[in-house]
Amino acid sequence: MEWSVNRESDKPIYQQIFEYIEEKIAYGEFPPGSRLPSERKMAEQLNVNRMTIVHVYDELQASGLVERKKGSGTRVSTHKWGILPKGVTNWRKYIEGGSFLPTYPLIKRIRDEAKVMKDGYNMAGGELSTDLFPASFLQASFNQHAFPSNLGYVHPQGHLEFRETLASYVKEYHDINVTSSSILITSGAQQALYLITQCLLNPGDAVAIEAPSYSYSLPLFQSAGLRIFALPVDAEGINPDDIVTLYRKHQIRMIFLNPTFQSPTGGVMTEPRRERVLEIAAELGIPIVEDDPVSLLSFDGKTHYPLKSIDKSGNVLYVGSLSKVIASSLRVGWIMGPESVINRLADARQQIDFGLSIFPQLIANQFIQSPEYPKHLAFLKQELLERRNEMVLALNEYLGDKVEFSVPKGGLFCWCKIKQKVDDQKLVEEAIKNKILFMPGSVYGSPNGYVRFTYARLQREAIKEAVLKFAKVLDKV
Known part of the structure; x- marks a missing residue:
């Protein structure tokens, strides 16, 4: 095959291949009814992974350009190219539309x-690997408690008893003072970040994130129409003065930080920098979103308390979860912050899904209170x-x-x-x-x-x- 993918291009490989085949069909070089190479054969010809071709063929089928039948392979549609048969939707136009961007x-x-x-x-x-999940502890904990009698919708902010337990939990492990009314239970930390970007910011707002940062890998910032500016990370975390510089240049409205065992660098922001970051945020009136998934996983016995534990101005929205310390599929996370903010986010959350299932909340509530959790x-x-x-x-x-x-x-x-x-x-x-x-x-x-x-x-x-x-x-x- 003379054509080859351009690996230097910014355009994704699968999209290059899609457009190549689309063009061949349009020019009649792949006429109606002709059979395309098998997924494996096409992958070999183009020197790409087979799953890339599977994706391309799926997109071609969704666009109505090819027909796929088990045992018969993939063939160019027999109807006139570019005119979908009656009743067939050109899903590609919809897939490429919408405001919520796909994963990079x-x-x-x-x-x-x-x-x-x-x-x-x-x-x-x-x-975590499966052998690190506390499966037997969770099973035993759940077996020891009665099945809930009320299976209706829970409170928009989450199961009250679990929120009360969380308030005690973060006090014990993170020295954070919070009450149940200032906690929103979410489906993991990622949903928490989604709610924050969608509900508390407007398209065109400027936000600051660490560089490098896990946040950079999330298209949800761009989906919300936000402008992203980098806070470079060194061995001691971000430089607080960079916040001031970004504020003066771009009027940033929110700061996203992961100060303890940061992803991807694993670094820890020093105490002096933490204090200075809070001072600057208070002076400028900029809220901080603190993502804290793994601070309990310290190897040297040193406790790294979150920014939220020393936040005297109420500027920090604290995001946590049990994904990294119990199991990712438990899907239990939370946001802690001013009650007015939590009410706003809870309202949006209720519009989306009427709240997290009661069962993971019950399991988490029982387990983190048990002597097995430590x-x-x-x-x-x-x-x-x-x-x-x-x-x-x-x-x-x-x-x-x-x-x-x-x-x-x-x-x-x-x-x-x-x-x-x-x-x-x-x-x-x-x-x-x-x-x-x-x-x-x-x-x-x-x-x-x-x-x-x-x-x-x-x-x-x-x-x-x-x-x-x-x-x-x-x-x-």
Whole structure:
């Protein structure tokens, strides 16, 4: 095949292939009724992953350009090209419309591969491995309590008893003072961020996020029409003076921070900088959204209290969840802030789904109050420490002269800078061919040549082999 994808283009590979086939059909080079190569054959011809072709063929079918039948392959539609048969919707126009943007292509590529990859090494996902879930504790906790008699809608802010438990929980573990009326239960931290961007900001507003940052990987900011400006992160977190600079230039209206075991760098903002950030935010009247998913996972015994614990002005919206300390599929998160803000977000949340299911709230409520929860936290921190140590050993052994990294003191990730010049797209594709998944730094706002490895996602004995395989991939690109 003479045509080939342009891997230097900003246009996603799947879209390039779609437009190529669309053009061939329009020019009559793929006439009505003609059979297209199989997904595997087309992937081989274009030197791309088969799942990319599956995506392209799905889009062509949704557009009415091809017909697919099991056992018969994929054929160009027999009706006149460009005119859909009566009753068939051109879904492509709808898919490409709307205000809510799709996941960034490179992230979607990695996630799609994670769904189908077998016998590989997933160092991309920001979640715990299954052996770290407290499944038996959760089962026992749930069995010991009666099934709820009231299965109607719960309070818009969430189950009252659970909110009261959370108020005690954050006081004990984070030294945060809050009452149940200032808590909104959400479906994980991501929904919390969505509600904040949709309800408290307007299109065109300027916001500041860390660079690099997990927030950078979320199209929800652009979907809300927000203008994003970077706060560079160094070994001590963001520089508070950068907030002042951005405010003067762009009148930023909100700051998004992840100060403890930051994703993707794993860094911790120093106490002096935390205090200064709060001072500046209070002086300028700018709210801070503090995302705090893993601060309990400290390896050196040091407690890193959130910004919210020393916030005297009520400027911090505190976002947390149990995804990283219990299980991601539990889908329990929260926002803590001024009661008026919580009421506004709860109203929007009720319009969306009438509230989170009562069952994960009951399970979480029972578990975090049980004597098993501190035991689970201690077990989890020890296991993660051992896996971090295993990854550090492997990085030094197999990539010692090829990467630079700081040993994380907590959390789930190891952030590495590759010394040689690499193209993230090519590195990801080559790794996928070798059944290795990781997150490239470019999806978090870094230049090419940074990678985030999750040591929590793999079994301890698999970490060394995963890093070795990555080292071999790096030698090829």
